[in-house]
Amino acid sequence: MLGELINPYYLQVASFILINIILGLSIYVTLASGQLSLGSAGFMAVGAYTTALLTTNFEVPLLVGILAGVMLAGIFGIIVGIPSLRLRGVFLAIATLGFGEIVRVFIVNTESLTKGAIGISGIPQLGREILDKLEVIGFDPEILGLKANQFTFLIVFILLLIIVIVLVCFFSRQKNSRVGRAFSAINMDEQAAASMGINVTYYKVLSFTQGAMLAGLAGALYAHVLSYISPADFTYHKAVEILTFSVFGGSEVVGGAIFGATFLTLLPETLRAISEYRYMIYGILLVVMMAYRPQGVIDEQMMRWFKRRKGRRQQHGTENK
Amino acid sequence: MVLKINNISKQFGGITALSNVSFSITEGEILGLIGPNGAGKTTMFNMITSVLAPTSGDISFYDEQISGLKSHQITTKGICRTFQNIRLFPEMTVIENVMTGSHCRTKSGVWKSVFRTKSQKQEEKEIYDKAKQLLETVNLLKERETLGKNLAYGQQRRLEIARALASEPKLLLLDEPAAGMNEQETVELHRLITKIRDMGITILLIEHDMPLVMKTCDRIVVLNFGKKIAEGEPKAIQSNPEVIKAYLGTEGDDDIA
Amino acid sequence: MFLEQLINGITTGSIYAIVALGYTLVFGVLGIINMAHGEIFMFGAFMGVVITSTLGLPLWLAFVAAAVITAILGYLLERLALRPLRNRPDSHLAPLISTIGVSIFLENLADKLFGSGNHPVQNSLSEASFTIGSVNIYVVQIVIFCISIALMIALSYWLLKTKGGKALRATAENLETASLLGVNTKRVIMVTVVLASVIGGIAGILVGMAFSSVNPQMGLSFGLKGLAIIILGGMGNVKGAMVGGMILGLSETLVVALGYSGYRDAIAFIMIIVILLLRPQGLFGTKTA
Ligand SMILES: Nc1ncnc2c1ncn2[C@@H]1O[C@H](COP(=O)(O)OP(=O)(O)OP(=O)(O)O)[C@@H](O)[C@H]1O
Ligand SMILES: [Mg+2]
Numbered sequence: 001m002l003g004e005l006i007n008p009y010y011l012q013v014a015s016f017i018l019i020n021i022i023l024g025l026s027i028y029v030t031l032a033s034g035q036l037s038l039g040s041a042g043f044m045a046v047g048a049y050t051t052a053l054l055t056t057n058f059e060v061p062l063l064v065g066i067l068a069g070v071m072l073a074g075i076f077g078i079i080v081g082i083p084s085l086r087l088r089g090v091f092l093a094i095a096t097l098g099f100g101e102i103v104r105v106f107i108v109n110t111e112s113l114t115k116g117a118i119g120i121s122g123i124p125q126l127g128r129e130i131l132d133k134l135e136v137i138g139f140d141p142e143i144l145g146l147k148a149n150q151f152t153f154l155i156v157f158i159l160l161l162i163i164v165i166v167l168v169c170f171f172s173r174q175k176n177s178r179v180g181r182a183f184s185a186i187n188m189d190e191q192a193a194a195s196m197g198i199n200v201t202y203y204k205v206l207s208f209t210q211g212a213m214l215a216g217l218a219g220a221l222y223a224h225v226l227s228y229i230s231p232a233d234f235t236y237h238k239a240v241e242i243l244t245f246s247v248f249g250g251s252e253v254v255g256g257a258i259f260g261a262t263f264l265t266l267l268p269e270t271l272r273a274i275s276e277y278r279y280m281i282y283g284i285l286l287v288v289m290m291a292y293r294p295q296g297v298i299d300e301q302m303m304r305w306f307k308r309r310k311g312r313r314q315q316h317g318t319e320n321k
Numbered sequence: 322m323v324l325k326i327n328n329i330s331k332q333f334g335g336i337t338a339l340s341n342v343s344f345s346i347t348e349g350e351i352l353g354l355i356g357p358n359g360a361g362k363t364t365m366f367n368m369i370t371s372v373l374a375p376t377s378g379d380i381s382f383y384d385e386q387i388s389g390l391k392s393h394q395i396t397t398k399g400i401c402r403t404f405q406n407i408r409l410f411p412e413m414t415v416i417e418n419v420m421t422g423s424h425c426r427t428k429s430g431v432w433k434s435v436f437r438t439k440s441q442k443q444e445e446k447e448i449y450d451k452a453k454q455l456l457e458t459v460n461l462l463k464e465r466e467t468l469g470k471n472l473a474y475g476q477q478r479r480l481e482i483a484r485a486l487a488s489e490p491k492l493l494l495l496d497e498p499a500a501g502m503n504e505q506e507t508v509e510l511h512r513l514i515t516k517i518r519d520m521g522i523t524i525l526l527i528e529h530d531m532p533l534v535m536k537t538c539d540r541i542v543v544l545n546f547g548k549k550i551a552e553g554e555p556k557a558i559q560s561n562p563e564v565i566k567a568y569l570g571t572e573g574d575d576d577i578a
Numbered sequence: 579m580f581l582e583q584l585i586n587g588i589t590t591g592s593i594y595a596i597v598a599l600g601y602t603l604v605f606g607v608l609g610i611i612n613m614a615h616g617e618i619f620m621f622g623a624f625m626g627v628v629i630t631s632t633l634g635l636p637l638w639l640a641f642v643a644a645a646v647i648t649a650i651l652g653y654l655l656e657r658l659a660l661r662p663l664r665n666r667p668d669s670h671l672a673p674l675i676s677t678i679g680v681s682i683f684l685e686n687l688a689d690k691l692f693g694s695g696n697h698p699v700q701n702s703l704s705e706a707s708f709t710i711g712s713v714n715i716y717v718v719q720i721v722i723f724c725i726s727i728a729l730m731i732a733l734s735y736w737l738l739k740t741k742g743g744k745a746l747r748a749t750a751e752n753l754e755t756a757s758l759l760g761v762n763t764k765r766v767i768m769v770t771v772v773l774a775s776v777i778g779g780i781a782g783i784l785v786g787m788a789f790s791s792v793n794p795q796m797g798l799s800f801g802l803k804g805l806a807i808i809i810l811g812g813m814g815n816v817k818g819a820m821v822g823g824m825i826l827g828l829s830e831t832l833v834v835a836l837g838y839s840g841y842r843d844a845i846a847f848i849m850i851i852v853i854l855l856l857r858p859q860g861l862f863g864t865k866t867a
């Protein structure tokens with residue numbers, strides 16, 4: 001019965017939405033401290049290639065490969081982030097764009113290691129690996145009434161969903177804390193933040209590195225979901241796409257990345273005709289958003305309003321009791 | 322000795338904003354720092370808080386060298402300031418502004434915040450309560466959920482003071498807190514400043530409103546063209562011929578009387 | 579051999595320099611980086627393809643067409659993507675994001691209009707060459723070099739000596755003061771953006787002639803090169819753009835000659851990062867507080 005409900009195609013789309021949410025979050029968290037990174041595609045590539053090379057060439061377990069990808073992306077984040085502190089906003093963006101392109105050119109040119117423009121195929125698939133592990137202990141997807149491939153898509157989706165829920169909790173809580181307040185203080189006025197005793201350097205590098213690690217994580221997951229990656233996946237286009245998720249959905253709040261990534265991933269899937277013009281639409285969206293709603297569809301005010309309404313309803317509830 | 326300014330000079334390209342200025346502040350006093358426009362008062366604040374590095378000279382705080390530290394380290398040591406051109410966090414609510422001021426007196430990092438540990442919750446509650454108390458002190462408790470940018474001018478100035486107080490300073494630097502305030506607000510400001518002093522906080526006050534300065538300060542240092550031209554009690558300063566000359570040389574709005 | 583490479587480098591460098599001029603002008607006046615400049619330049623290059631190869635018309639017409647099209651694009655860019663953001667206190671990032679939007683739009687529009695992949699540029703000059711001693715020189719190279727230099731001189735003259743140029747410099751110095759002094763800053767800004775775009779369009783045609791291949795993605799790589807040059811030469815600095823262009827052109831030629839042609843495009847990015855970190859004000863800029 002479950003078997004008829006589960007359509008691998010929908011699950012695949014849902015999985016991409018989840019990966020895109022992680023990417024949107026990577027922009028959100030760097031912007032939280034007032035920094036714009038156009039290097040997310042580069043950090044994503046670092047994560048993806050690290051785990052792809054480790055798992056295909058050295059048969060490293062997936063988990064280790066993914067973690068290595070995240071760590072390496074984080075290290076690159078620190079390396080790019082620390083010196084970039086000296087740069088004013090616009091130049092940081094350009095330096096990160098330069099970083100992304102260097103990563104791509106490097107991958108294209110080190111054919112012996114990365115297979116160059118052809119890309120790496122046969123990367124172990126997340127769902128497949130999990131199923132293999134489970135089969136060893138005697139699990140059979142038939143128990144759930146599922147075919148093997150349905151099960152693999154389902155398990156990938158569930159896993160990504162858990163990761164995203166954890167990340168969303170992580171960043172919402174961080175936002176409403178001392179760390180989050182430090183980020184937004186820096187975003188609004190660096191000098192005032194410093195005079196309030198906030199270590200601007202530390203928090204800027206922290207937020208930049210968190211962003212890099214998120215992008216690296218998304219890249220690593222992407223590699224194991226698709227099982228094929230090439231430099232074409234990590235171009236300037238990708239960086240702009242990721243930026244659009246956050247800018248359109250709302251760059252001030254965690255919910256913005258969720259909305260932006262979901263809406264913009266579903267749009268071309270549901271309206272096939274649009275798919276071809278996707279990047280043109282992204283472009284128009286960026287321009288229109290900057291002109292009319294620079295904070296994105298979902299903003300802080302909206303969240304406050306929701307919270308107040310929720311608060312009132314709860315109050316109401318207790319009064320009725 | 323709370324603060325000791327020792328032979329501070331500051332050059333901006335060709336302009337000498339401060340030359341060989343020395344003075345010190347003793348515990349519990351309100352020291353006024355006055356002088357005509359461009360005299361170098363704000364520059365002195367920037368030296369003390371390490372926003373800019375002095376060209377020469379040094380500063381010590383409770384007998385400890387603080388020149389060369391970063392701004393945030395100086396705040397942690399116990400010196401906090403307000404700005405001449407108000408610098409609130411405009412998109413934060415009033416209470417968030419004040420809670421941000423507690424940053425250097427709290428510790429929760431990323432992990433504690435994310436796991437909402439007991440100590441983190443405790444800390445959040447403490448700074449929330451403290452922020453409410455400070456807002457009460459500056460008479461902004463009712464506005465606590467308003468965004469900083471939506472406050473009236475005088476309210477913004479008071480919020481900046483509350484935010485600075487949240488960092489638990491031993492020395493508070495106020496840069497023209499009365500600017501843009503009406504008479505009534507200025508009277509309240511005077512009360513607020515003395516109240517802060519009574520909390521045990523030493524105050525260095527830059528102000529152009531002479532009646533306020535004369536009424537509030539225990540001692541006054543006068544700068545003109547980057548040089549210290551006088552130092553003493555309000556009475557003596559008022560009748561100091563050098564000071565009168567310096568002020569007469571500029572427009573009348575700083576009338577010293 | 580060496581001389582040929584040198585001439586190659588100088589030709590490429592002089593084109594890069596005029597790409598950079600477009601960034602410099604807009605940055606000088608508006609203080610923003612126009613991320614769509616590369617794509618406007620690419621549209622200019624495609625005018626060269628359409629006029630000469632597709633329609634078989636003479637080369638000078640391509641220059642006219644490129645100037646007209648890029649002027650229109652510049653006008654639209656200023657009206658739709660820049661003006662609405664002005665006078666808003668919040669963000670220095672908004673114009674950057676907005677022009678990124680324009681860049682991605684134009685690139686994909688070109689892809690739809692002209693088709694992806696490389697398009698050749700044909701003209702009577704492309705094969706003409708002569709030999710001095712052992713050195714083979716293409717006429718195109720001379721033409722490109724002369725046009726670039728002429729453009730530089732004309733622009734410098736215009737900026738320094740004419741009323742319009744003075745208004746532009748006054749606006750660049752300080753927008754509010756200029757408008758108090760009676761400069762119509764709205765118009766100056768429009769003129770700046772259009773002028774920068776037209777210069778970009780002309781650079782596009784020159785690139786088509788020099789490399790004989792034009793594609794929708796070239797905006798990004800040339801744009802980044804232009805950015806590298808102004809970062810190297812200092813923002814809002816015409817002389818810096820020229821010297822920076824030469825340095826980049828020559829170092830790229832050197833890298834190719836050494837056999838690392840795959841890394842040719844990486845030089846600009848590496849230059850961007852190194853300069854930004856070591857000397858953010860550029861080689862010729864002075865440090866501002
Ligand atoms: N960052 C800076 N760069 C260059 N010059 C500066 C800088 N800051 C201050 N100055 C110059 O130093 C001098 C002193 O300025 P400062 O702001 O300290 O004066 P002030 O006493 O606070 O005046 P006011 O009463 O108008 O606030 C002025 O001539 C000013 O132009
Ligand atoms: Mg001042």
